[in-house]
Amino acid sequence: MTNLITSTKDVSLTGDQKVDGLVNGTAWDGTITYAFPSTSTSYAYSGEKNYAFSSISSQQRSLALFFMEESYGNAANDGFSVEGFTNANFAAGSADTATVRFAQSSLPSTAWAYTPNIGGHGGDVWFGTGYAGTEDDYRLPRFGNYAGHTLAHELGHALGLKHAHEAGYPNTTLVPRAYDSLEFTIMTYRTYVGDNGDGYEYEHDGAPQTFMMLDIAALQEMYGADYTTNSSDTVYKWNPSQGFTYVNGVAAITPAANRIFATIWDGGGTDTYDLSAYTTALKIDLRAGGYSVFSQGQLADLGGGPNNGYARGNIFNALLYHDNVASLIENVRAGSGNDTIVGNEADNTLWGNAGNDTLTGDSGNDTLDGGTGIDKISGGVGNDVYIVDNANDTVIENANEGTDTVRTTVGDFTLGTNVENLTYIGTDGFAGYGNAADNEITGGTRSDWLDGKAGADTLIGGAGDDTYTVDSLGDVLVEAADGGVDRILTDLAVYSLADIANVEDLSFRGNGNSTGTGNSLDNMITSGWGNDTLSGGAGNDTLDGGQGADSLTGGTGNDIFVVRDAGDTIIENADEGIDTVQTYLTGYTLGANLENLTYRGPWVFGFVGTGNNLDNVISGGGAADTLSGGAGDDTLDGWAGADTLIGGVGNDTYIINNAGVLVTEAANGGIDTVRTTLASYVLGSNVDNLTYTGTATFTGTGNSLANTIKGAAGADTLDGKAGADILIGGVGNDTYIVDDVADVVTERPNEGADLTKTTLSSYALTNNVENLTFIGTGDFAGTGNRLANTITGGAGNDTLDGGTGNDTLAGGAGNDIYIVDSASDVITEAVSAGTDEIRTALAAYSIAALVNVEHLTYTGSANFTGTGNALANTLSGGAGNDMLNGAAGADTLIGGAGDDTYIVDHVGDLITEAVDEGTDTVRTTLANYTLGSDVDNLTYTGTVAFVGTGNGLDNTIRGGAGADILDGNTGADILIGAAGNDTYIVDELADVVTEAINQGTDLIKTVLSVYTLTDIANVENLTFAGTGDFAGTGNGLANIITGGAGNDRLDGGAGNDRLVGGVGDDVYIVDSASDAITELVSAGTDEIRTALAAYSIAALVNVENLTYTGSANFTGTGNALANTITGGAGNDMLNGAAGADTL
Incomplete structure (x- = not known):
């Protein structure tokens, strides 16, 4: 099978031996593909694949991708990949055709890789098995161990790097011995400079964790430099306890041991090394090719070398690619130790933080901030900014190294040599001093003292009341509007504020004749011993020429002229404001157009001050002064001392602080006012008003005029005396003495608990005054307001009305009337007080x-x-x-x-x-009560027997729990007995008796000729108390019915009744064999009428007659009397017994 590979290109040498010593001479051209073959058949050539072939581990794959692919893992990894720091482009490829392939074989025993070539081997990386099962097992790579180092090393070969310590072909250049160590390149066998290269000697996890600076430079020469990765503002941060490397807060390099051994390449932006977590003495070098030591404990142990066997740094900076400074790291944030930091040619910002730090900016416009501690800071070439926060900080700046600025929080600071500018960044007042250069000094927000010293300086005060020292006409002052009240101190003989905006005050420090001119602001212009000419211009100016015969011109505005010499001349035109003369002379008369006069001299001398026809304010000193206002509405204030104050014509005001002050005021001399701090004051003749200006308790007394008297914050007592007075107490618990109906008391809300004392026979409290006391004689009518008033009457017959509010009313002696409108009103009345x-x-x-x-x-x-x-x-x-x-x-x-x-x-x-x-009701606990006229009802609320008697009305009378006797008298009465054996007196047919069940054995006594209990449930007994014949009828209870002296007819109704006829020919209606008849001897001829089937009067020896009223058969039996026994319609048996009976 043919291995299709990327084409190669020749790489030219740079002339830099450090870089050229790693260039093999060829590199890949085009996209570099990679693969991790899983079978040996992917390889077209013989050799390694035939010796225990296996694919590499997942751990090897992960680290290989970290070193190759920019897009592998999170973005924090990108800058450490070949794709991240070069323009090489990696992509996953076929196991058969990829440019770079990784696999394992027992041949070799260690590892090797083939450099770029168009043969079948080019780019292949092979890992041996010689270290299998040991801590150097190639299948277990990680950051900083031997297997991880080897993986990166062999990848370097596959991309075109040769060994640093060996000559290659065709390039035979070696890396110089001073750079031939793992600190500069992973492509060497020399662990440290001077090592013989016969094997790595570093500790476990002591190998480089990334490609190092010479590796990066050589690969960039082959593939170009990438400035897109980490091209924004990147923060690199390290952990002192784990050795992790973080990029923008995300962990990128995570070694197993707490070691940091890596090189940083950054694509651009303003970048920062953040070592703020460290407490060690950091040594940071930001220069290209420089290295930094964070912690001795995190340095890799190389087993030997010039740095006591340790790597010379933790982090190494990449070299510049073709002098492009974009890859430099600009900023450092150090920790709390005594750190040493060196910048580079970029514009660095170096923060030392805590500790006594040494900061060197190198070239560039650097900002150096040593932080807390005693720091030594040197900016080098460039326009540098020094942040100084300790008075013992040292700024080192050489001549011609730029325009430099110190920014400081130190409250008193003088610029050192060769530093041009000074800016205060603290929050307190600042004293800033320049040097011989043309300085720019800027203050803060408080009151600053700025002195540029020699040179044409620019002084910028900012907010606050600033002082500028001007020693050259070339000095420039910059003051913002509303930036405080500012002052210029100068030794120049002539100076004008006219063209200096926003500066108010000018002081001449020399003793010659000075000429000073103000501007449109409120200026204070002062001078010394010469004969000075001072002009204020517009604004409220203060002109003080000091000693000498000075000419003072105020201009428009309310000006102050300080007069120390009798030869001083004041020029003031009409209508140019309200002006004041402050004088040290013992006598002074105000000139034209001057309103006010103040004595400023020693208080041992009495002062004679005289006004003019304007409204003058004249103030004395501590001795006995004589102040005369003249015409106009004048204010005379003698201050301390027994002064004589003469107001003259006009509405004058006298300020009195001494009891010995004499006020002289003529009749009809205006409406005049005394203002005093004395605790007590009585107005003299012809003075109208009195105002207390102190802070204690005040007693103010008027005169016969219509006075206005004002108190203050204390508990004041104000008495206008005769006249229609206005009394104003102010805050505090005040007392007002009111003796005239036209007197007016003025009190505002929440100004204390106040009291009006009055002699008037009638008085109503005004708003916001709480209390009222009558101090006159006779009767008094006192009325409150909506507050909680206390109103106190006198010895007369008083009427006290607190109005709304929870009031206290005290009438005193006399027959007093209290008007109460609140349940919380309190009445105070003494024994025998009316x-x-x-x-x-x-x-x-x-x-x-x-x-x-x-x-x-x-x-x-x-x-x-x-x-x-x-x-x-x-x-x-x-x-x-x-x-x-x-x-x-x-x-x-x-x-x-x-x-x-x-x-x-x-x-x-x-x-x-x-x-x-x-309809009215009496409720009583008395044992016997009779209703009076026009009262309708009576209710007993006691617990014993009660006798309740009504009147001629229709009464309702209620008893209690005892044996009550209820008598409604005339009228249609309702009698309610309640519990107990009650007696009801009934004298009207319309009388109603109400008795509940089980409420005792009750009796009705009546004078009516006919009465029945039939409809009166729960009443047991009935007694006739009248005269004549009586018909009495019972109810379903066991009744006792008693007749009178007439011929009575008694019917017990249902129940076992007792019928007592008394004298007269009585008729008894018997409906129960248990009915009992009581009849006395010779008490008339009496008859029993019954419907019972049998009845005998044998035992009723005083009853004569028996009549059957039923319809059935009847058996009737008589007694020994001559009885008349009458049967009914049935078959009756009648037995008269003894006596001459009629049957």
Whole structure:
């Protein structure tokens, strides 16, 4: 079978012995196919296939694909494949025709591969079996072990690489001995530089994990360099405990041992070595062909060599391909050790992080940040940026190495030699100093001090109140709008802010005659000892010429002139603002167009300050000053000292801080105000208003004028005295003294718990004042507001109304009336302090706890429940259905209209109820009670026997659990006895008796001539209490029916009844043999009428006659009297017994 293979091409030497020493001379041309044959028949030639042929292991296949295919596995692997760092294109091919094929045979015993050629062997890789079963078994390759190294080595041969240590054909070049080691190429037998090459001496897992820098360079010469793989910003990171290599956070190289031994080729972008996890002293070199040491413990043990037997680095950088810097690694993030980092010709960013680091940028525009620690940083050629965060950091910059910048967080920093620019990146104030060069110094967001020193410097303050030191007219200041209030310090004799935007202040440091000009901002311009000329221009300027006879021109705006010399001249035109003179002289009179005057001199001297006809503000010092305002609305402030303040004409304000201050104000001299910090002050004559400006408690007293007195945050006492005064307490628990109906108290919400004291006979609290106290004589009417008020009356008959809110009302002596509108209102009344009354519209109110309040009156329109106390109360209801309970004491209860209920517990209780004022009820615990006029109902609520008597109305009377006697009197009454053996007095046919079952043995006494219990269930007995004849009828119970002195007719009805006729000719209706008849001797001629079949009156010795009322046969028997026995329609047997009987 013919092995169809990719064509080959010749490879020219480069002239670089390091690279040429690996070039065999031929390479594949076109797509390189690969295969892993499973049978020996795939090979057309004899030899290896005939010696124990087998396919390679899956582990070998995986690693072979890692080294060949860019697309194998995850993207992190790509840069380590031949396809990733060259332009070679790999593709899976046929086992019979693939360019590169991998298989195993016992020939050879080790391994070999055929370099590119168009014969049948070209590109084939054979692994022997000589190490089978050992740790070097070719079937068990991994990153860094002998089998993995061998696989990459033989693949290198298959792609056209020769041994570094051997001459090939036609290329006989050897790799120089200084580079002939595994640190630079996997194609050598020399483990380390100087090794004799007779066998690898590295530790297990101590072999290279990738193609090394000379291998990559040689393969790129054969196939071209690939700049597309990892061409974006790539981060390479290593693990100090496992030795894993991560690319953009994904593990690519995962050795079994904690060893790092590899070379990085990167296709472009801004790339980073991230060693931030390391605590060791890193040695990082980013230069092409350089190498870096991360950790001694992760270095491969090579078994010998110049580095104490270890590899000279963990990671090696690929060489540049034809000087193209795209493959360089730009950035390093170091760890926390004392690291050494060297950059390359790219624009590097080197972060030292913690530790005392040494950073060298090499060429390029580098950014060097040593991080915390004391660092040494050197940028080299290029426009470098140094990040300085420690005052002991060292910046090394040589002459003519670019325009360099220090960016620092150190609060005080001076540029070193050959560094041009300085930028503060901290958060505090900054002091930045330049050097002899033309510096650019930039401050931060706080108040900075920028001094460029010699040279034409550019100073940029930024936000904050910055100070610029200007020593040359060539200095340039850059200040942003709203960048703070900034100042220029200069030794120049003439300087103007006119063309310097956004800088406010100017200070001359020399002693000569200075000329300073402001701009449109609010300038402060100061000078020293000379005769200076200072002009503020527009804006609110401050001009201070210092000593000497100065000329000060304010211009427009509210300007301040500082006068230290009597020879100072102020130039101020009309309508150019509100201007102030601050003087150190002991006497000064304001000139034209100047409004204000302030003494700034020593306080041991008294100051005489005089105003003009403008509205002046004049301030003194610490001694006894004399301040005169003149015409205008002046403000005079003597400060400390017993001053004399003379306001003159106008509405003047006096600032008083000393009790010895004398205010002189003429009558009709305007509306004047005292403002004081004294704890107590009384307005003098002709001064209208008083304002407290202190922070403690204040007592302010007015005069006979209409004063306005204002307190502050303390607990103030304000008394306007006579006049219609306005009192304003402010925050704090204030007290207002009100003695005039025209007085006005002003208090805002949440400004304390305030009190008004008044002598007025009537007063209503204003908004936001909580408490009211009457301090006058006579009767007082005090009214609250919506707050929780405390209102205190006097010795008179007071009426106190708290309004809405939970109020406390204290009437004091006198017959007081309390208006209560909240259940939480509190009434305070002393013993023997008058006869007092509570009036309320609440639905329920009790004075039980108010032991010294006598009366309670309901003023609402709904139903009311009122409760008294132990006193003799008068409780008055309203138009609703009220319940009045006087409690203990002989109370008077007045229900008014509505269906009222009275609780009566004292024999002295009096109920007052008018005609037609509803259906009213007395509920009582008294043992005997008779309803008064116009009260309808009576209910017993006690526990003993009760005698309840009605009136002429239709009463409902209810008993209790005892043996009650209920008498409705006249009227159609309802009598309800409840439990107990009750007695009902019935005097009207319309009277209704209600008795429940099993509620005792009850009795009805009646004066009616006819009465029946038939419809009155549960009442047992009936007694006639009238005169004349009586007809009484029982019910189904065992009744006792008692007649009177007349001729009675008694019928017990069903049941075993007892019938007692009394005097008179009585008739007994007997319907039960058990009925009992009681008849006395000589109590009339009496008759028994019965429907029983047999009846005998033999035992009824005082009953004369017997009449049968039935329809059947009857047997009737008489007694010893002369009986009349009458039968019926049946066959009767009549026996009169003894006596002259009529049958």
